[in-house]
Amino acid sequence: GGARYKDPTRPLNARIDDLLGRMTLAEKIGQMSQIEREKATPDVINKYFIGSVLSGGGSVPAANAPPEAWVKMVNDMQGGALSTRLGIPMLYGIDAVHGHGSVYKATIFPHNIGLGCTRDPELVKRIGAAVALEVRATGIPYIFAPCVAVCRDPRWGRCYESFSEHPELVQNMTSIISGFQGEIPAGGRKGVPFVASGGRRNVAACAKHYVGDGGTAGGINANDTVATFHELLSLHMPPYYNAVIRGVATVMVSYSSFNGVKMHANHFLVTDFLKKRLRFRGFVISDYQGLDFITTPEHADYLLSIKLGILAGIDMVMIPFNYTEFIDDLTLLVQNGTIPMSRIDDAVRRILRVKFTMGLFENPYADTSLAGELGKQEHRDLAREAVRKSLVLLKNGKPGDKPLLPLPKKAYGGSILVAGSHADDLGSQCGGWTITWQGFTGNNNLTAGTTILDGIKRAIEPAGTDVVYAGNPDADFVQRNKARFDYAIVVVGEPPYAETFGDNSNLTIPAPGPDVIRNVCGSIRCVVVIVSGRQLVVEPYLDAIDALVAAWLPGTEGQGVADVLFGDYGFTGKLSRTWFRSVEQLPMNVGDAHYDPLFPFGFGLETQPS
Numbered sequence: 309g310g311a312r313y314k315d316p317t318r319p320l321n322a323r324i325d326d327l328l329g330r331m332t333l334a335e336k337i338g339q340m341s342q343i344e345r346e347k348a349t350p351d352v353i354n355k356y357f358i359g360s361v362l363s364g365g366g367s368v369p370a371a372n373a374p375p376e377a378w379v380k381m382v383n384d385m386q387g388g389a390l391s392t393r394l395g396i397p398m399l400y401g402i403d404a405v406h407g408h409g410s411v412y413k414a415t416i417f418p419h420n421i422g423l424g425c426t427r428d429p430e431l432v433k434r435i436g437a438a439v440a441l442e443v444r445a446t447g448i449p450y451i452f453a454p455c456v457a458v459c460r461d462p463r464w465g466r467c468y469e470s471f472s473e474h475p476e477l478v479q480n481m482t483s484i485i486s487g488f489q490g491e492i493p494a495g496g497r498k499g500v501p502f503v504a505s506g507g508r509r510n511v512a513a514c515a516k517h518y519v520g521d522g523g524t525a526g527g528i529n530a531n532d533t534v535a536t537f538h539e540l541l542s543l544h545m546p547p548y549y550n551a552v553i554r555g556v557a558t559v560m561v562s563y564s565s566f567n568g569v570k571m572h573a574n575h576f577l578v579t580d581f582l583k584k585r586l587r588f589r590g591f592v593i594s595d596y597q598g599l600d601f602i603t604t605p606e607h608a609d610y611l612l613s614i615k616l617g618i619l620a621g622i623d624m625v626m627i628p629f630n631y632t633e634f635i636d637d638l639t640l641l642v643q644n645g646t647i648p649m650s651r652i653d654d655a656v657r658r659i660l661r662v663k664f665t666m667g668l669f670e671n672p673y674a675d676t677s678l679a680g681e682l683g684k685q686e687h688r689d690l691a692r693e694a695v696r697k698s699l700v701l702l703k704n705g706k707p708g709d710k711p712l713l714p715l716p717k718k719a720y721g722g723s724i725l726v727a728g729s730h731a732d733d734l735g736s737q738c739g740g741w742t743i744t745w746q747g748f749t750g751n752n753n754l755t756a757g758t759t760i761l762d763g764i765k766r767a768i769e770p771a772g773t774d775v776v777y778a779g780n781p782d783a784d785f786v787q788r789n790k791a792r793f794d795y796a797i798v799v800v801g802e803p804p805y806a807e808t809f810g811d812n813s814n815l816t817i818p819a820p821g822p823d824v825i826r827n828v829c830g831s832i833r834c835v836v837v838i839v840s841g842r843q844l845v846v847e848p849y850l851d852a853i854d855a856l857v858a859a860w861l862p863g864t865e866g867q868g869v870a871d872v873l874f875g876d877y878g879f880t881g882k883l884s885r886t887w888f889r890s891v892e893q894l895p896m897n898v899g900d901a902h903y904d905p906l907f908p909f910g911f912g913l914e915t916q917p918s
């Protein structure tokens with residue numbers, strides 16, 4: 309019969325040994341190469357033995373591409389890989405940090421900062437399973453999620469990708485990996501890559517960004533995490549213990565440095581600690597152009613970057629564009645003895661172990677049988693439940709007043725006012741990594757969802773209450789109309805952002821939010837809902853506000869906000885992060901000696917369903 313490595317009844321290591329023993333250097337280096345979709349024609353994949361392709365944020369086969377178009381694209385590429393001499397299937401990867409973010413009409417769940425506030429690992433595991441189905445609907449078997457960063461400074465542009473400042477809460481939320489990949493069966497081996505390949509309803513995951521990404525000084529993205537080794541082990545490493553035990557298939561290296569040493573060149577942490585001490589058996593992947601950024605300026609000495617990165621223990625390189633340069637340089641480094649073949653073989657073994665384990669050899673082609681999973685109502689209902697549980701009630705009524713929330717659906721005077729830019733902006737409520745890398749603003753049909761305003765209207769118009777919406781009402785409008793409104797809902801917050809574009813040293817509510825708060829709350833009983841990727845400066849407005857809700861980045865199912873505002877469900881969320889008084893206090897995290905928060909970690913008022 310065929311070659312032993314193609315026989316799924318043979319032991320995993322026998323398959324790996326057989327295949328590795330047949331591979332040329334070019335075929336091995338090809339497996340270590342991940343290129344971007346736009347470069348990945350079947351011919352290029354075939355000619356260079358490319359082992360993996362990615363979609364960067366927003367990199368899609370076509371605008372509003374349906375699942376069928378994704379499946380065709382991935383399968384065409386797969387044809388290029390399977391037509392090589394050894395027919396090793398290629399692995400297609402994409403970001404799915406809050407749902408299948410790049411894909412039109414996918415369900416977009418709350419970003420991780422909000423999921424941390426649910427304190428519900430079981431819910432988060434269910435979310436993982438739903439995301440896996442939506443990703444598989446498009447024929448993709450591998451995602452660059454979860455981000456298990458422990459964000460220690462909200463000035464960091466990626467803080468919303470982190471479940472919490474507290475390592476234990478992040479550890480608990482690694483349950484999402486078991487949702488993505490499937491749960492290791494009782495009695496099954498822990499600590500080795502596991503992807504339930506039978507049903508083809510799971511995906512290989514990626515714990516990122518190893519290690520200490522959330523601890524960069526001043527929250528400056530991709531900068532230096534200055535800490536003792538014990539601080540690193542106690543604050544940033546814990547989620548990787550859980551991820552490895554849960555069988556995470558891959559780990560992505562951080563752009564950041566640890567005490568001045570680039571993580572992409574950190575042999576001690578990548579090889580000695582993750583691979584040897586923690587016995588991680590999956591593969592380590594670089595971040596996008598991560599090798600290039602080892603030097604300053606980036607790409608200043610690519611041969612050196614490759615040498616440092618591969619010798620540090622990186623197995624697969626997210627090149628993702630200059631693949632001939634990468635392949636030629638790595639080939640040279642092996643042929644001149646700088647990089648031993650044993651290092652190349654370790655990398656390829658790990659890559660093949662993941663591909664065999666996840667059943668990619670048996671099921672290299674996708675089909676459209678799961679197309680209906682994309683954005684299906686059950687997933688949107690799950691996302692709506694997550695939105696409800698992610699909301700944190702920070703204030704409910706001024707001192708001596710009765711609580712404002714839950715709001716009555718029937719307004720005595722007949723009308724309520726909804727104000728603020730973020731009440732009616734699907735893109736802003738989703739945040740970064742949605743349709744495009746940086747996300748989008750407005751409701752311009754770039755995807756499908758329910759804004760917070762939509763949710764409010766659906767909740768109370770049937771009760772006969774008239775909803776008046778004004779994005780940025782001036783003081784005059786409010787004065788002339790205030791008698792009409794029983795109360796006001798003011799929804800303000802941040803624009804979408806990703807990575808360095810989100811780095812921010814002042815954390816003030818962007819204009820005209822503060823003016824809207826002052827204009828409206830100065831005259832009408834108001835609940836302010838903040839839509840943001842992190843805590844923002846609120847103390848100056850707190851006295852004028854009757855009720856205050858942190859909604860984070862809820863995603864497409866904005867109706868979850870109305871569900872709780874109007875008492876269909878109670879507020880249960882608890883802060884996953886310390887809410888500071890002023891940015892001068894930062895960094896300030898639970899457990900610090902000096903801890904003087906406006907609202908402490910774990911804070912959250914509760915209400916009963918009405």
Ligand SMILES: OC[C@@H]1[C@@H](O)[C@H](O)[C@@H](O)c2nc(CNc3ccccc3)cn21
Nearest residue numbers: 362363364365403452516517595596807
């Ligand atoms: O989208 C792929 C990866 C993603 O998985 C990582 O979490 C994230 O760090 C990441 N960033 C980029 C793009 N980064 C970039 C940096 C400088 C210039 C251009 C792009 C790609 N990716």
